[in-house]
Amino acid sequence: MVVTMATGYSQEIPTDTSTYTLTLKQAMVSKAGKPVAAMTVNDGIPGPTLRFKEGGYAVIYVKNEMDEETSVHWHGILLPNFFDGVPYLTTPPIKPGETQKYEFPLKQAGTYWYHSHTMLQEQSGVYGSIVIEPKEETLTYDSELVVVLSDWTNQKPHNVLRNLKRGNEWYNIRKGTATPLNQVISRGGFSAQLNFWKQRMESADIADIYYNAFLNNGETTTEYPDFTPGEKVRVRFINGSASSQFWLTFGGKNPMLVSADGLDVVPIDHNKTFIAIAETYDFIVTIPQQGKLEIRATVQDGSGQTSTFLGKGDIISAPDVPRPDKIDMMMKMA
Ligand SMILES: [Cu+2]
Structure with a gap:
């Protein structure tokens, strides 16, 4: 079948077409103790996994049932x-309705x-x-799991932004990552602090926002007990956070890192992996004979974490990631 697309050019449409509809709605959602005004995709956060086949053709309808314009x-x-979906730049915004x-x-x-x-x-x-x-799978594994990481605030995102523009340290105090001046002085970091103040910076900082929760697949902890011992699972991690970066650590044997940002890499046996905002990493893990594997995402400043468990039985804990030493960081930077 040949169709003319909205962009004006004609193209052969493969018979292998996958069609999805994503419906965006405003809803009260509770992820960290209390319901707050949020936005859902097909009634969930995160939205569904869209699965396609290389060489096929994607058709996606995005339905805006919110009272403000949107884009995907x-x-x-x-x-x-x-079709890139950046409003006013490549694609028209999707108006309400x-x-x-x-x-x-x-x-x-x-x-x-x-x-x-x-x-x-x-x-x-x-x-x-x-x-x-892919058209042809080159990796060997039995099953797969998609894990979307994200950060959750009970504040209105616009209030978070307003707070950031004030440039105070309230969020760092709230999450216990501020560095009290007496500690800075006792460790010989006062001249570093003066240097920072002169440049209109507060003390060394890694992440600006206090989050009420860090999520994987929309929950602080998720359990996937149906994987069986010996099963090789391809775990596809996506960091869908607004402003959080994580260290991923794995219980049991090191996983095999097989892909980064959608591209296959030379497989490497590697445990502690840093995943920045918007990055994706795929690992192949083997479900142990006994116990359930923990995969933990620890946020970079050490203020929180979220865990995914695969299999059943006693927990095989992922290694801890120590909190970064911010006073030492500040002294080095200054
Ligand atoms: Cu993006």
Whole structure:
């Protein structure tokens, strides 16, 4: 079948077409103790995993049932510019009540994701995962699991932004990552602190925002007990956070890191891996004969974590990641 797309060019549409509809709604959602105004994709946070096959064709309808305009950007996907989903730049925004159709051939394989590209809607919950299976699988594994990491605040995202613009240390005090001046002085860091103040910076800092929770697949802890001993599971991690970066650590044997940002890498046996905002990493883990494997994401400043458990039985804990020494960091930076 040949169709003319909205961009004006014609193209052969493969019979291998996968069609999805994503419906965006405003809803009260409770992820950290109390319901707050949030935004859902198909009634969930994160939204569903969109699965495609390399060489196939994607058709995605995005339905905006919210009272404000929106957009969805397909992060890392090679596609015609018109369907990139960045409002006012490549793609028109989706007005309240409107549905936008995105369509593109799938020219790559791997782990990717999607998120709103409008205002602060990504922080409110508009994000989800994309998996494109390769034409020919070169890796050996039995099953797979997608894990979307994110950060959650009970504050309105606009209030968070306002607070950041004030440039105070309230969030660091709230999450216990501030460095009290008496400690700075007792460790000989006062001249470093003066240097920082002169440059209008507070003490050394890693992450600016206090989050009420860190999530994987929308929960602080998730359990996947159905994996069986010896099963090789490809775990696809996506960091869909608004402003958090994590250290991933794995219980039991080191996992095999097989892919980064959708591209296969030379497989490497590697445990502690840093995942920055918007990055994706795939690992193959083997479910142990006894016990359940913990995979832990520890936020970079040490103020929180979220764990995924695979299998059943006693916990095989992931290694701890020590809190960074911010006074030492400040002295080195100054
Ligand atoms: Cu993006």
